Amino acid sequence: MMTELLVEILISLFLLAGVGFMFVAALGLLRMPDLPIRLHATTKAGALGGGLLMIAVGLEFFGDVTVAAKAAAIIVFLVLTGPVAAHLIGRAGYFIGVPMWSGTIKDELKGRYDHKTQTLMSPPGLSKTRDEQPKG
Amino acid sequence: MRLEVALPVIIPLFFGALTLILWRWRLAQRVTTVAGTGLMLLSALWLLAATWQDGILVMHMGNWQAPFGIVLVSDLLGAIMVVLAGISGFATAVYSLTSMSRRHEAFGYYPLLHLLLAGVNGAFLTGDIFNLYVWFEVMLVASFALLILGGERAQMEGAIKYVTLNLVSSAMLLSAIGLLYGLTGTLNMADIADKLSYAEDPGIITVIAMLFLVSFGIKAGAFPFFFWLPASYHTPQVAVSALFAALLTKVGVYALFRVFTLMFTQDVDYTHEILLWVAAATMLTGVLGAAAQYEFRRILSFHIISQIGYMIMGLALFTPLAIVGGVFYIMHHIIVKANLFLVSGLVYRLKGTYELKELGGMYRSHPMLAILFLIPALSLAGIPPLSGFFAKFILIRAGVEAEAWWIVGVALLVGLLTLYSMIKIWAEVFWKAQPEEYADRPAHGSAGSGVLYLTIGGMAALTVFIGLGAEPVYRIADAAAHQLLNPSLYIDAVLGER
Amino acid sequence: MLEFSIFIAYVVLGISLVLIFFRLVLGPSLPDRVVALEMLATLTVGFIAVYTLSSGVTAFLDVAMVLALTAFLAAVGFARLIAKGGSRDDD
Amino acid sequence: MIGPLASNILLALVWMGLTGSFTGTNLFIGLVLGYLILASALRDQPGFAAYTGKIPKAIRFIGFFIKELILSNLKVAYDVLTPTYYMKPGVIAFPLEAKTDAEITVVANLISLTPGTLSLDVSSDRKVLYIHVMYLENEEAVIESIRYMEYRALEVLR
Amino acid sequence: MLLAVLSGFLIAAVAPWVHRGLGRHSGWALAALPAVLFIYFASFLPALGETDGGRIILEYDWIPSLGIQLTFLVDGLSLLFALLISGIGFFVVAYAGRYLEGHRDLGRFYVLILAFMASMLGLVLSSNLISLFVFWELTSITSYLLIGYNHEDAKARKSALQGLFVTVAGGLALLTGLIMMALVGGSYELHELLTSGDIFREHDWYLAILLLVLLGCFTKSAQYPFHFWLPNAMAAPTPVSAYLHSATMVKAGVYLMARLNPSLGSTEDWMLLLGLFGAVTMFVGVFLSVRSTGVKQVLAYSTVMALGTLTMLIGVGTETAMLAAMAFLLAHSLYKGALFLVAGILDHEAGCKDFLQTGGLRRALPVTTVFAGLAALSLAGVLPMFGFVAKELLFEAVLEAPALAGLLSVFAVVSAVMVVAVAAIVGIRPWYGPRVDTPKTPAHEAPPALLAGPVILASLGLLFGLGAGLVDQGLIAWAAAAVYGAPVSPYLSLWHGFNLPLLLSGVSLALGLLLYLNWERFRRFTGFMAVVDRYGPEAAYEKAMAGMVWLSEWQTRVLQNGYLRYYLLTILISTVGLVMVTLFTRTHVHIDLDLSGILVHEAFIVAVLLMAALVSVTTRSRLGAVVSLGAVGFCVALIYVLFSAADVGITQVLVETLTVIMLVLVLFRLPGFLGLTPMVLRIRDAVIALAVGAMMAVLKLAASTTRYADSISEYFIQESQPSGYGRNIVNVILVDFRALDTLGEIVVLALAAVGVYAMIKFRAEDRK
Amino acid sequence: MNSQFALQSLILRTAAHFLLPLLLIFSVFLLLRGHNEPGGGFIAGLVAASAVALYMFALDIRSAKRVLRFEPRDLLGWGLLFGVISGVPAVFVGQPFFTSQWLELTLPVLGELKVGTPLLFDVGVYLVVIGAVLLILLSLAEAED
Amino acid sequence: METLMAFTVGGLFAAAIYMMLRRSIVKLVIGLVLLSNAANLLLFTQAGLLRGAPPLVPEGAMQPAGAVADPLAQALILTAIVIGFGVLAFAVVLIHRAYEVVKADDMDQMKDTDT
Numbered sequence A: 001m002m003t004e005l006l007v008e009i010l011i012s013l014f015l016l017a018g019v020g021f022m023f024v025a026a027l028g029l030l031r032m033p034d035l036p037i038r039l040h041a042t043t044k045a046g047a048l049g050g051g052l053l054m055i056a057v058g059l060e061f062f063g064d065v066t067v068a069a070k071a072a073a074i075i076v077f078l079v080l081t082g083p084v085a086a087h088l089i090g091r092a093g094y095f096i097g098v099p100m101w102s103g104t105i106k107d108e109l110k111g112r113y114d115h116k117t118q119t120l121m122s123p124p125g126l127s128k129t130r131d132e133q134p135k136g
Numbered sequence B: 001m002r003l004e005v006a007l008p009v010i011i012p013l014f015f016g017a018l019t020l021i022l023w024r025w026r027l028a029q030r031v032t033t034v035a036g037t038g039l040m041l042l043s044a045l046w047l048l049a050a051t052w053q054d055g056i057l058v059m060h061m062g063n064w065q066a067p068f069g070i071v072l073v074s075d076l077l078g079a080i081m082v083v084l085a086g087i088s089g090f091a092t093a094v095y096s097l098t099s100m101s102r103r104h105e106a107f108g109y110y111p112l113l114h115l116l117l118a119g120v121n122g123a124f125l126t127g128d129i130f131n132l133y134v135w136f137e138v139m140l141v142a143s144f145a146l147l148i149l150g151g152e153r154a155q156m157e158g159a160i161k162y163v164t165l166n167l168v169s170s171a172m173l174l175s176a177i178g179l180l181y182g183l184t185g186t187l188n189m190a191d192i193a194d195k196l197s198y199a200e201d202p203g204i205i206t207v208i209a210m211l212f213l214v215s216f217g218i219k220a221g222a223f224p225f226f227f228w229l230p231a232s233y234h235t236p237q238v239a240v241s242a243l244f245a246a247l248l249t250k251v252g253v254y255a256l257f258r259v260f261t262l263m264f265t266q267d268v269d270y271t272h273e274i275l276l277w278v279a280a281a282t283m284l285t286g287v288l289g290a291a292a293q294y295e296f297r298r299i300l301s302f303h304i305i306s307q308i309g310y311m312i313m314g315l316a317l318f319t320p321l322a323i324v325g326g327v328f329y330i331m332h333h334i335i336v337k338a339n340l341f342l343v344s345g346l347v348y349r350l351k352g353t354y355e356l357k358e359l360g361g362m363y364r365s366h367p368m369l370a371i372l373f374l375i376p377a378l379s380l381a382g383i384p385p386l387s388g389f390f391a392k393f394i395l396i397r398a399g400v401e402a403e404a405w406w407i408v409g410v411a412l413l414v415g416l417l418t419l420y421s422m423i424k425i426w427a428e429v430f431w432k433a434q435p436e437e438y439a440d441r442p443a444h445g446s447a448g449s450g451v452l453y454l455t456i457g458g459m460a461a462l463t464v465f466i467g468l469g470a471e472p473v474y475r476i477a478d479a480a481a482h483q484l485l486n487p488s489l490y491i492d493a494v495l496g497e498r
Numbered sequence C: 001m002l003e004f005s006i007f008i009a010y011v012v013l014g015i016s017l018v019l020i021f022f023r024l025v026l027g028p029s030l031p032d033r034v035v036a037l038e039m040l041a042t043l044t045v046g047f048i049a050v051y052t053l054s055s056g057v058t059a060f061l062d063v064a065m066v067l068a069l070t071a072f073l074a075a076v077g078f079a080r081l082i083a084k085g086g087s088r089d090d091d
Numbered sequence D: 001m002i003g004p005l006a007s008n009i010l011l012a013l014v015w016m017g018l019t020g021s022f023t024g025t026n027l028f029i030g031l032v033l034g035y036l037i038l039a040s041a042l043r044d045q046p047g048f049a050a051y052t053g054k055i056p057k058a059i060r061f062i063g064f065f066i067k068e069l070i071l072s073n074l075k076v077a078y079d080v081l082t083p084t085y086y087m088k089p090g091v092i093a094f095p096l097e098a099k100t101d102a103e104i105t106v107v108a109n110l111i112s113l114t115p116g117t118l119s120l121d122v123s124s125d126r127k128v129l130y131i132h133v134m135y136l137e138n139e140e141a142v143i144e145s146i147r148y149m150e151y152r153a154l155e156v157l158r
Numbered sequence E: 001m002l003l004a005v006l007s008g009f010l011i012a013a014v015a016p017w018v019h020r021g022l023g024r025h026s027g028w029a030l031a032a033l034p035a036v037l038f039i040y041f042a043s044f045l046p047a048l049g050e051t052d053g054g055r056i057i058l059e060y061d062w063i064p065s066l067g068i069q070l071t072f073l074v075d076g077l078s079l080l081f082a083l084l085i086s087g088i089g090f091f092v093v094a095y096a097g098r099y100l101e102g103h104r105d106l107g108r109f110y111v112l113i114l115a116f117m118a119s120m121l122g123l124v125l126s127s128n129l130i131s132l133f134v135f136w137e138l139t140s141i142t143s144y145l146l147i148g149y150n151h152e153d154a155k156a157r158k159s160a161l162q163g164l165f166v167t168v169a170g171g172l173a174l175l176t177g178l179i180m181m182a183l184v185g186g187s188y189e190l191h192e193l194l195t196s197g198d199i200f201r202e203h204d205w206y207l208a209i210l211l212l213v214l215l216g217c218f219t220k221s222a223q224y225p226f227h228f229w230l231p232n233a234m235a236a237p238t239p240v241s242a243y244l245h246s247a248t249m250v251k252a253g254v255y256l257m258a259r260l261n262p263s264l265g266s267t268e269d270w271m272l273l274l275g276l277f278g279a280v281t282m283f284v285g286v287f288l289s290v291r292s293t294g295v296k297q298v299l300a301y302s303t304v305m306a307l308g309t310l311t312m313l314i315g316v317g318t319e320t321a322m323l324a325a326m327a328f329l330l331a332h333s334l335y336k337g338a339l340f341l342v343a344g345i346l347d348h349e350a351g352c353k354d355f356l357q358t359g360g361l362r363r364a365l366p367v368t369t370v371f372a373g374l375a376a377l378s379l380a381g382v383l384p385m386f387g388f389v390a391k392e393l394l395f396e397a398v399l400e401a402p403a404l405a406g407l408l409s410v411f412a413v414v415s416a417v418m419v420v421a422v423a424a425i426v427g428i429r430p431w432y433g434p435r436v437d438t439p440k441t442p443a444h445e446a447p448p449a450l451l452a453g454p455v456i457l458a459s460l461g462l463l464f465g466l467g468a469g470l471v472d473q474g475l476i477a478w479a480a481a482a483v484y485g486a487p488v489s490p491y492l493s494l495w496h497g498f499n500l501p502l503l504l505s506g507v508s509l510a511l512g513l514l515l516y517l518n519w520e521r522f523r524r525f526t527g528f529m530a531v532v533d534r535y536g537p538e539a540a541y542e543k544a545m546a547g548m549v550w551l552s553e554w555q556t557r558v559l560q561n562g563y564l565r566y567y568l569l570t571i572l573i574s575t576v577g578l579v580m581v582t583l584f585t586r587t588h589v590h591i592d593l594d595l596s597g598i599l600v601h602e603a604f605i606v607a608v609l610l611m612a613a614l615v616s617v618t619t620r621s622r623l624g625a626v627v628s629l630g631a632v633g634f635c636v637a638l639i640y641v642l643f644s645a646a647d648v649g650i651t652q653v654l655v656e657t658l659t660v661i662m663l664v665l666v667l668f669r670l671p672g673f674l675g676l677t678p679m680v681l682r683i684r685d686a687v688i689a690l691a692v693g694a695m696m697a698v699l700k701l702a703a704s705t706t707r708y709a710d711s712i713s714e715y716f717i718q719e720s721q722p723s724g725y726g727r728n729i730v731n732v733i734l735v736d737f738r739a740l741d742t743l744g745e746i747v748v749l750a751l752a753a754v755g756v757y758a759m760i761k762f763r764a765e766d767r768k
Numbered sequence F: 001m002n003s004q005f006a007l008q009s010l011i012l013r014t015a016a017h018f019l020l021p022l023l024l025i026f027s028v029f030l031l032l033r034g035h036n037e038p039g040g041g042f043i044a045g046l047v048a049a050s051a052v053a054l055y056m057f058a059l060d061i062r063s064a065k066r067v068l069r070f071e072p073r074d075l076l077g078w079g080l081l082f083g084v085i086s087g088v089p090a091v092f093v094g095q096p097f098f099t100s101q102w103l104e105l106t107l108p109v110l111g112e113l114k115v116g117t118p119l120l121f122d123v124g125v126y127l128v129v130i131g132a133v134l135l136i137l138l139s140l141a142e143a144e145d
Numbered sequence G: 001m002e003t004l005m006a007f008t009v010g011g012l013f014a015a016a017i018y019m020m021l022r023r024s025i026v027k028l029v030i031g032l033v034l035l036s037n038a039a040n041l042l043l044f045t046q047a048g049l050l051r052g053a054p055p056l057v058p059e060g061a062m063q064p065a066g067a068v069a070d071p072l073a074q075a076l077i078l079t080a081i082v083i084g085f086g087v088l089a090f091a092v093v094l095i096h097r098a099y100e101v102v103k104a105d106d107m108d109q110m111k112d113t114d115t
Ligand code: NA
Pocket: E733, E734, E738, E741, E742, G075, G076, G079
C-alpha cells in the first residue's frame, strides 16, 4: 500500500517533470528571440521531457521488459535524431540568412558558407593551431 | 466454391504483376498481354455462361462467411459487364500491338492496362461496398497513369481536371461509405440492403443515397458532374481513349445500377425522379456539347456523356423493361464507343490529325474504313437494325409504357442530334474531299493496319450481331433486369437463405 | 494522485501544443516553422506517453517509437530544400 | 568492438533457447548474463577486455551526461520562464579533437543535447565545429567545458 | 419471301465485284434481280385473286421476346407497291449502268440502290410495325447516301443531310407513334391491328398517335411544310431521283397512311389533317413547280404536288377516293419515272439541267421526244392516258368528299391547271421551238439502256389508259380495298360520260395551256415568292440547325468552360443542394449538439488541428502551408491514437512524414503562392466551402443519431485469434478477413508509383 | 564524392550510417510481429522506405539504390505477385481464393511457429510499399539531379 | 465528442474545398491532402469513439478482455490512408509536371483542352 503510493508519487514526479520540460521547450520555442536559441530550447527540453515521460511509463509498467525496452528505445531515438535535426535546421537558417537576435555577441560562422558548393570553411586561424594541440 | 467468379479479377492482377516484372522485355510484355487479356475474356465468358445457367454465383473470399469477409458476386449484370470488359480489354490489347508507341510501352502501358482491367472487373464483381471503393481507386489510378502516358501538355491539363474531380468523387464515396457503415454496421451490400429493408425511418438513407448519386454520377460522367470527361478523354493514345470510353464511365453507371436497385429503394419516387432529371440533362448537355466540336475524339467524348444519360434513364424509369433497356444500352454502347475511338485512331494513323476540318477524302481512299466507321456511328445514333436502335427502342417503349413523355421526347431528340454529329464526322472525314492545304500532313504510317482493321472489324461485327441477333442479347438483359429488380435473389445468394 | 497528475499533464501538454502552434503560425522564417513541426512531433510522443499512463495500454508506445525515429525526416527534407535554395522566394 | 558485442548477443540468444522462453525479459536476462560471463571469463583477451571495460565507462558517462542535461536544462528553463533574457548568445568555432566521422557526430550531438550549446555545422575539412552558445559570457570557460565533454565521450568511443 | 426481301441486301454486298467483273454490262446483269423480283411478286397475283383481295401473311422469327418479327403481309396495297418498286427498279438499275458508265463510284452506286430497293420492299411488305420501321429508317439512310452520291460537292452533302435529318426526325416521331399503337392494340402486327380500328379511335392516345404517325409520314412524303428537302435531294444522280422520288421513298409516307387508314382513319381529325395538309401540299408543290426552271426541280415539285394529292385523297377516305388514290399512285409512278429518266437523258446527252437552256431537241432525240410527250400527256391528264383516268377519279372524289368538299375541289382544280402548264413545260419546251445551244450537242439518240425506261413506262401509261380495265379488276381494286378496309367495287374506265369532272378537266387543260404560254410572265409575277422563301419552312429548318449549333456552342462555353474551379463549384453546389433538400424534405432527424464528454486535451488538439488547417489555407507561404499540413497530420494521428487506433496512428505519422518529404521535393521547383483571386470571389468560395463543410458536419450528426444494426466488427474481434491466428485484429482484417481490400490498395500504390515514374522519366527523355 | 542531390552534412551522413540499419531492423521487426502487435507489412514498408529515403538525403541516390539492391520497380512486380499468389494455394485444396493456409513448423531454436499465407501476403504488401514509395522518391530525386 | 468531431470533419472539408477552388495549382495539392484527411476522419469517427481500447488480443487470450474500438473501421481507414497517399503522390507529381509544361502556377492557363 505504502510502496504503491510511493511509486505513484514517483511516477507523478517524473510525469510532471516531463511535461514541465515539454512546456519549457514549447514556451521557449515561442518566446526565444531567434532561431538557434529556439533550437536550444526544443532540442534539450524536448529530449529531456520525452525522456522523463518515458521513465514514468517505464515505472508504471515496472517489470514489463517490453515496455521498458520500448521506453528506452524511444529515449534513444529521441536523443539520436533530435540533435541531427537541430543541426540541419540551424544550418538551414544560416543558409537563407535568418537574422540573429540583436543580443548575439559573436558569430564566427558568418560568411563561411559557400552556397554553390555547399562547403563550409574553417576559420583561418583555428585550423592551423589544431594540429599543434596535444591529443588526449 | 465457384472458381470462375474470382478469375476475372485474379487473372488481370496476376498478369499485371507479371508484366511489371517483365518491364524490360517489351516482346514478352506484349505476348503476355495478349495472352492475359485473352484469358480474361475467356474467364469472363465462362463466368457469364455459368451465371446464366446457375443463377447468381458467390465466392466468399478467404472462406469468410458473408457478411464478414469480402464476397465476389456474379449476377448477370456483373457477368455481362465483365464480359464487356473482357472484350474491350482484349480488343485494346490487340489494337495496341501495332498502334502503341514504344515510349508508352517502355513506361508501363501493359501493366497499367492489366491493372486497370483488374480494377474494373473487381468493381463489377465485388459484393462489398468498401471493396467497391477500393476497386474504383485501382481503376482510377490506373487511368490516371494511362492518361498521362505521353507527357504532352494537353494530357497534363486534362489529367489535372480528371484527377481532381475524380478525387472529389472518391472522397465523397468514402464519406458516404463511412456514414452508411455507421448506420448499418456492415459493408456487405447484400447485408446492407437486408438491414435497410427492415429499417425504421429510412429518411437518412435517402440523404446518403444522394451522396452516392453524386459520387457515382461524377464517375459516370452524368450531368452536372461530367466536366472532367471532355477535358481529358481525347488526350491519351487512342487505344487508351477507346478503353476509357468503353469502360470507365460504365463502371460508374454500373455502380449506380447496383446501389439504386439493391440498396436505395426506400424512396423510389424521390430518388429515381432525380435520376430521371439527371438522365435527361445528361443526354441533352452531352449531345449539345458534341455539336459544337470539330475534333473527332472530342465529339465522341461528348457523346459518351449523352449516352450515359440513356443508361441512367433506364435505371430511373425503374420498370422491368426500362432496366432491360439500360442494360442493353450499356452492352451496345461499350462495343460501339470503343470501336468509334479505335476508328478515330486509325484515321489519325493514316492522316495524322483528328481535326475534322483538316481531314477528308477517306471514303474515296479507304472505303473499308468508311464502312467500319458507318456501322458503329449509325448504331450510336440508333439507326436500325444496328445495336443502338434496339437499345433506344427498348428504352423508348419503356418510357411510353410509363407515360414519361418528356423523357421520351428528350431521348428521341438526343438520338436525332447524335445522328447529326455522326453524319458530321462522316461528311467531313469521309465524304468531303481532302482539303489541299492539309494534304501533306505526315501520316503515322499504315504498317500493321491489318491488325487494326481486324480489331475494328470484329467490333463492328459485334455491333451488327447485337442488332440483328438481338434476341439472345435481349434475353440476357431481361434476365439481368429480373435479378436487379428482385434484390432478394442477390441477398439470398450472398447471405444464404435466412 | 496519479490521475490528477495525468490531468495536469494533459492540460500542460495541451497548452504547449497551442504555444507550438503559435510559433508555427508566426514563423517568421521557414526554419522556425520546421522547428515547430519537430517540436510538435516530440510533443506527440509526450502525449502518447501520458496517454499510455492514463489508459494503461502500452500498444500506443509503438506509435511513439515510430514517431521518434522517423519524424525528423521531415526536417531533413526541409533542410535539403533550403540548402538547394528552394525557399528564398518564399516567406 | 563488434565481435564482443556479437558474442554477447549470441550468448543471450543461446540462453533464450536453453530456457525456451522468448520474451523480452528473458532476452534482457540473457544479455546481462552474457555480459557478466564475458567480463569475467575473458577478461585477459584484449578485444574482450576493452569491450567489458567500456561498459562501466559508458554507464559513468551516461550518468555524467544526464547530470549535465538536467542542470543546464534548468538554466534554460529559468531563462525561458522568466520575462527577461539573461543569455548572451554567440557562435564560436570549436577545434575538434574527434577525428572519425562517428566521433565527430557523437561529439556534435552530445554538445547539442547539453543545454547552452548547439552544434550548427562541421567545417568541410572536419576540423572545426561551429557551436551556438547561449551563455557566452566567458568563451574560454565554455570551450573548456565543451572540451571536457568531448574528452569524456571520446574515452568511451575509442 | 424473306429471301426476296433480303436478296437486295445480299446482291448489294457483292455488287461491286459484279460490277468489276462485268464492266459495262453490269447494269443489265444487276437489273436481273429486280426483274426476277417483279416476276416473283407478280406470281402472288393469282393467289391474291383467289382470296379476292385478301391477304397472305408470312412470318419469320427475329426477336420474339420483344415482339419484333419479320412478318410479311401481302395484299393489294403491298403488292402494288412491291411491283412498282421492283418494276421501276429494273429500269433504273439498267439505266444507271449506262448513265453512270465509267463513273468511278458506279460499283458503290449499285450497292446503295439495291440496298435501297430491298429496304423499300421490306417497308411495304412488313406487317410488323417495328420491322416496318427498321426498313423505313434503312430507306432514309440509303437514300442519304444516294443523295450525297456526289459527295465531294458541298451542296450535295448539305442536301443529303437535310433529307436525312427531316426524315429521321419524322421517323423518330413515327417510332413513338408505332410503339403507342402497339401498346394500345396489344400487338406489333399490322394484320392484327388493322381490324381493331375502334380501339384506337376511342383511346385517349388517339390524337397523339395520329400526330406522331403523321409527322413521320409527312416528313417522309414531303408534305408541306416539310416539302423542302425533296427538291434539294435532286443533288442525287438522275436515276436516283427517278427511283426515289417517283416510285419509292417519298411514297413510303403515303403507303403508311394508306396502310393505317383502316386503323386510324375515318375520324374527323384524320380527314382534316390529311385533307388540309394534302391539299396545301398539292397546291404549293405545283405552284413551285411552275415557278421553277431547273429540269429536276420542276419534276421534283410536281412530285410534291402528287404526294399532296395522294395524302388528300387518303384523307377524304371514301371508296372513290381510295380508288382514285391508287390509280393516281400508279399513274404518277409511271409518268414521273419516265420523265425523270428523260431528264437524265437531257442531261446525259445534251448537258441540259435547266428548261431555259433547252429547245428544239426533237431532231436530235426523236424517240425521247415522243415518249417524253407521252408521259407529259399522262401528267397533264389528257385523254386517253392513264393520268386522265386518275384525274377524273380525283375530281370525282373531292367533289364528293364528306368534308371540305368545296375547298378541296378548288385546290384540286387550281392545281390541275398548273399541272397542265408543268406538263407542257416538260413535254413541249425542250423538244419543239427553235434549237437552243445546249452545253453538249447530242450526237445521236440515247442508247437503249437509257431509253428502255421512258419508253416502256410512258407506254404503260397509255396502255393502262386505253385499257383501264386491265388494272381495274385486279390490283388497283385490291389495293384500294386494303386501304379502305373493305371490298371496293371497281369502276375504272377512260370514259364516264360528260360530267362535272370531265368539265373540270377540260377547263383546267385550257387554262393550263394558257398559263404555259404566259410562263415567263407568271414567273415574274410571282417573284415575290423569293421573299416568302426567306421565311419559309426551309429557312426555318436552316435557322433551327444554326440555332442548335449556336446553343451547343453557348452551352459549351458556359458549362465546359475550362475552369476547374467552376466545375468544382457546379458539382459542389449541386451536391449541397441535393443533400440538403433531401435532408429537409425526406427526413425528420433532429440534430443534437452534445458537447459533453470532451476531455480538455482533446479539445486542445482539435482546436489546433482546425487552426492549423485554417493556416494552411490562408497562409501566403506555400512552405508554411506544408508545415501546417504536417501539423494537421500529427493532430489527426493524435486523434487516432487517443481513440484507440494504434496502427492507424503509426500509418498516419509515417504517411504524413513521407507526404511532407514528397511535397518538399516537388515544391522545390514550383513558385510561391500567388494571390490570383479578388476578395469578392474568395468570399464566395469561402461560403461554398463552408456550406460543404456544414453539409458534411450535419450529415455526420444526423447519421449519428441512427443505428440500424450492430457492427459486424464484433465477429472480427471474436475470431481474430481463434481463426486468424493473430492478436492484432486490425492486421488480421487487413491480411486475412479483408485481404482483397489490401490487395487492391497495394495495386493502387503500385499504379501510382508507375504513373509517377512514367511522368518523370518522360520529362527526362524529353529533355534529352 | 557526393551527388548534387544530397545534403552535404557530415553529421547527417554519419547518423544515417547508424540509423539505416536501425530503421531496417525495426522495419523487419514491425513486419514480423504485425500479426500480433501494431505493425504489419504496410507500416514496415514505410519505415524501410524511410530508411532508404534518409540515405538518399544524407549520402546520394546511388548509395540509396545500392542499399535497396533491387530496382524499386521490380519490387513492385514481385510484391504484387506475392500478394496475388498468396491467395492461390487455397484453390488447390478446394477453398476460395485467399483462404489462409497455415503450416505449423517446429524449428530447433525458435520452437513452434505458425507460418501461413497471410504472412506471404504481408511480405507482398511490404515489398510493394517499399517499391512504390522509393520508386516515387528516387524518381523525383533523380529528376533533380 | 461526436459533435466536436463533426465540427472537425466539417472544418477540414471546408478548408479542403476552399483550397481546391483556388487558381494556384499548388494550393490544389494542399486541398487534396486536407480532403483525404477529412474523409478518413469521418469514416473513423462514424464507427464510434472509444478511448484506450485498441483492438488487440492480449497474449495468450483468445479474445480481448473488454470492449475494444472498432477494428474494421481502423482497417478501412488504413486502406484509405494508403490509397490516399498513392493518389496524392500521383497528383503532386502531376501538378509538378503540369507546371513545367504550362510554365505557370495558374489553373486559368490550363483550359485549352476543354473546348
Ligand atoms: Na483493408
